[in-house]
Amino acid sequence: MSKHSGLLSYDAFAKTVEDARIKTRSGGFITIGCLVTLFFLILGEWRQLNAISILPELVVDRDSNVKMDLNLDITFPYLPCDLLTLDIMDVSGDLQQDVAAYGFTKTRLSESGKELEKADLKIGDDDEKSNKKEAEPGYCGPCYGAKDQSKNAELPDDQKVCCNDCEAVRKAYAASGWAFFDGKNVEQCESEGYPARIRSHFGEGCRVIGTAELNRINGNLHFAPGASHSAPGRHVHDLSLYDQHMPFSFKHVINHVSFGPEVNSLYDSSTQGLASHPLDGFKGEHGGHHHMYSYYTKVVPTRYEYLNGTIIETNQFSATYHDRPLAGGKDDDHPNTVHARGGIPGLFFHFEIGALKVINKEQYATGWGGFLLNVISAIGGVLTVGAVLDRTVYAANKAIRGKKEK
Numbered sequence: 001m002s003k004h005s006g007l008l009s010y011d012a013f014a015k016t017v018e019d020a021r022i023k024t025r026s027g028g029f030i031t032i033g034c035l036v037t038l039f040f041l042i043l044g045e046w047r048q049l050n051a052i053s054i055l056p057e058l059v060v061d062r063d064s065n066v067k068m069d070l071n072l073d074i075t076f077p078y079l080p081c082d083l084l085t086l087d088i089m090d091v092s093g094d095l096q097q098d099v100a101a102y103g104f105t106k107t108r109l110s111e112s113g114k115e116l117e118k119a120d121l122k123i124g125d126d127d128e129k130s131n132k133k134e135a136e137p138g139y140c141g142p143c144y145g146a147k148d149q150s151k152n153a154e155l156p157d158d159q160k161v162c163c164n165d166c167e168a169v170r171k172a173y174a175a176s177g178w179a180f181f182d183g184k185n186v187e188q189c190e191s192e193g194y195p196a197r198i199r200s201h202f203g204e205g206c207r208v209i210g211t212a213e214l215n216r217i218n219g220n221l222h223f224a225p226g227a228s229h230s231a232p233g234r235h236v237h238d239l240s241l242y243d244q245h246m247p248f249s250f251k252h253v254i255n256h257v258s259f260g261p262e263v264n265s266l267y268d269s270s271t272q273g274l275a276s277h278p279l280d281g282f283k284g285e286h287g288g289h290h291h292m293y294s295y296y297t298k299v300v301p302t303r304y305e306y307l308n309g310t311i312i313e314t315n316q317f318s319a320t321y322h323d324r325p326l327a328g329g330k331d332d333d334h335p336n337t338v339h340a341r342g343g344i345p346g347l348f349f350h351f352e353i354g355a356l357k358v359i360n361k362e363q364y365a366t367g368w369g370g371f372l373l374n375v376i377s378a379i380g381g382v383l384t385v386g387a388v389l390d391r392t393v394y395a396a397n398k399a400i401r402g403k404k405e406k
Contacts, residue, residue, distance in 0.1 A: 026393045034386040041378040048374075051365040052307065061301045061357040063216075068299075068315060070212045070221060073255040074347070077113065080249055081106045081206035082198050083225045083241060088212060090219025104210030111203055117236030139164065141188050146172035164275075166194045174227035202245055207255075216301075216353050223250065237344055246289050250347050254282045257349075259299050260314030279319050284347070290326040294348045295319050301357040307364075316358070317351075380400035 076084065084106070108116040140162040143149055146169070152160045163169045166189035173180040182198045183189030212221060225248070226238035242248055257279045284293045297319045304312045324331075328341030364372070 015249065024390075024394060024397070027135060027390050030390050030393070034382050038379060038382050041382070042375055045366075045371055045374045047376070048365050049371045051339075052362055053365045054360045055363055057359040057361065059357050059359060061355055063311070063313070063357075064353075065303065066216060066313075067213045068216055068260055068301075070214050070349075070351075071210075071256065071258045071260075072212065073207075073209045073257075074223075075109070075205065075207045075253040075255060076223075076250065076251070076347075077109065078203040078251055079206055079225070080198075080204045081108050082201050082262070083248065084206055084208065084223060085226060085228050085237065086212070086221070086223050087228050087235070088219065088221045089213065090215050090217050092215060092217055092219075094374060104131050104208060104212075107207040107209070108201065109205035109207055111205070113205065115207070116204070135185045136194060139303050141165070141168070143172045144186065146176045146178060155326065163188065166192050170227060174229045174238060177229055177236060178238075180238055181240045181244065182228065198241070203247070214351070218352050220348055220350045222346050222348040224344055237346075239344065242345065249287065250293055250345055251287065252284045252293065252347055254279045254284075256280050256313075259297075259317055259345075259351075260302075261312060263304055263312055263314055267287040276316070278317070282321070284321070284323060287323055287325060290345050291323060292326060292343050292346060292348065293321075293323045294350060295321055296352070298352050298354060300354045303359045304362070305359065306362045 005350060068125070086104070105118055107118045110116055138157060140149075140152060140160050141156075141164040143161065143163040147161050147163065149161050152162075163172055164182055166186065169186055169188055170180055170183070180206040182195045184195045189195055209222070214221070223235045225242035226240065228235065228237050230236075256277060258277050279295065287293070297317045299315050299317045301316050302316045304310075306312075326341070326343050326345060328339045331337040
């Protein structure tokens with residue numbers, strides 16, 4: 001007896017005698033079907049091995065002191081750029097007035113929507129600077145009561161309170177909370193051609209594109225008409241020129257709004273659709289001259305970690321829209337709803353920053369171990385099903401032939 005004969009009882013793969021094997025056409029068809037099925041199953045597992053998926057993880061945001069960017073691209077078809085002011089306020093008490101003066105581009109639009117002129121500075125500044133005239137030596141322009149100039153006669157020239165150009169008068173009026181209108185009969189503005197230029201822009205629209213830097217705390221960003229002024233407990237805008245021309249309104253089209261850098265444009269392969277922009281293309285067309293448009297956004301800090309080591313810190317957000325007439329009263333579409341009274345016409349973005357951060361990690365959908373296990377399982381499963389099917393077909397054929405022979 002062979003020394004290996006003891007292992008025979010452990011052999012789980014018993015062999016049949018070659019002469020006892022029977023081959024049939026049906027068995028051939030079933031074998032080919034099994035091979036084709038295995039090919040597609042293994043091909044699918046191979047694709048799964050090379051596929052990249054995103055694994056989300058939720059953690060407490062520890063980067064609350066880091067600033068975030070708000071990217072805006074908004075069109076106001078019925079409001080000239082000269083009247084538009086952009087301010088940012090947050091619950092910490094910080095106020096950024098006329099943010100549109102920094103890093104934003106304003107494009108004048110004709111009534112048909114055609115672009116007329118772009119400006120990188122505060123709306124109107126480029127024209128004003130080109131039309132400003134150098135003040136004569138010793139000249140001290142009047143502030144028309146907006147600033148106290150009663151002691152100028154006693155002060156040296158470098159300490160006098162003066163308003164030597166139209167912009168200085170506008171700022172003095174805003175600081176006093178006075179209505180400036182279009183600067184008519186103000187000698188500094190008349191000499192610069194400011195009133196005529198402002199009137200010539202009536203009927204135009206404006207497109208604002210740029211990025212504002214925000215604190216990562218709750219607050220609001222708003223577009224409103226006229227120069228803004230803040231005093232303890234209140235924030236006001238000069239609506240004098242806006243109220244003179246009733247066709248003005250804050251109806252708008254949001255071309256793009258996002259918080260933080262873009263993601264899809266850089267990594268389309270694995271992050272397509274993750275950083276959505278729910279307000280893009282939204283139109284606020286309801287309402288008229290005295291109307292307030294509000295968007296309430298909930299911002300969620302988000303990090304994308306890629307296999308190549310790239311990390312992008314950005315934000316996702318959801319938004320709720322609401323608009324109302326400043327006069328208040330019942331809603332035309334919903335009679336049971338009563339709107340509050342008051343406020344100023346404008347477009348407001350209220351932002352609420354989440355305390356949690358979403359970390360999206362890029363990873364392969366499966367590893368080599370999982371790939372091999374799935375392939376082996378597929379082979380075993382297909383061959384088992386094929387064997388059962390072959391026996392069934394063979395038994396059926398044998399039974400049919402037996403009946404014919406009888």
